Amino acid sequence: MEQTARRPLIDIINHCIPMHDQDTIQKFIALRAEGKSFSVIAEALNVSKPTLICWSRAHQFEINNLKTIHEEAMQKECFAGACERWKSLGSQLRRVEEELGKRSLEDVSTARLIVLAAGLRAEASREESRLHFTEAVEQIPANEPQPEAVLDWKA
Numbered sequence: 499m500e501q502t503a504r505r506p507l508i509d510i511i512n513h514c515i516p517m518h519d520q521d522t523i524q525k526f527i528a529l530r531a532e533g534k535s536f537s538v539i540a541e542a543l544n545v546s547k548p549t550l551i552c553w554s555r556a557h558q559f560e561i562n563n564l565k566t567i568h569e570e571a572m573q574k575e576c577f578a579g580a581c582e583r584w585k586s587l588g589s590q591l592r593r594v595e596e597e598l599g600k601r602s603l604e605d606v607s608t609a610r611l612i613v614l615a616a617g618l619r620a621e622a623s624r625e626e627s628r629l630h631f632t633e634a635v636e637q638i639p640a641n642e643p644q645p646e647a648v649l650d651w652k653a
Contacts, residue, residue: 518545526550527557531564559632584622591618 522543529539536547536554543550554561577583594615601608 518549523553523557526553527561527564530554530561531568533565562632587618587622591615591622594618 522545525543526539526545529542530550534542536550539545539550540547594611598608598611598615601611
């Protein structure tokens with residue numbers, strides 16, 4: 499069975515970038531990070547969808563990082579900061595656990611406190627770093643230390 503050779507990413511990038519200036523590409527990155535569709539961006543920038551898809555692939559890390567920055571700003575605007583949430587969750591959890599320590603485990607309201615404590619623990623656990631930045635290894639300058647391979651998963 500014959501295998502087709504995959505074009506290197508740099509060839510794909512060079513194929514779709516030269517026809518447009520960097521300002522147009524930066525506008526695309528900003529609009530895509532805001533969640534705009536390819537159709538909306540194509541009309542706004544007068545660029546074909548295939549070119550936009552190519553740019554999306556070529557600039558995926560920059561788009562994702564900018565999207566993360568936007569999401570972080572929205573979170574800050576809409577919700578208390580992470581430190582404030584942690585303090586509040588910790589305070590609530592301490593109060594529930596103190597009250598739980600005073601009660602008999604056979605008490606019905608104790609069962610409700612156990613459920614509440616578990617819920618607060620779960621919420622605190624979810625508060626752990628939700629933001630993720632990425633960078634292509636090829637983009638890391640040669641003089642910077644290279645990170646060792648890491649595998650992350652959620653249990």
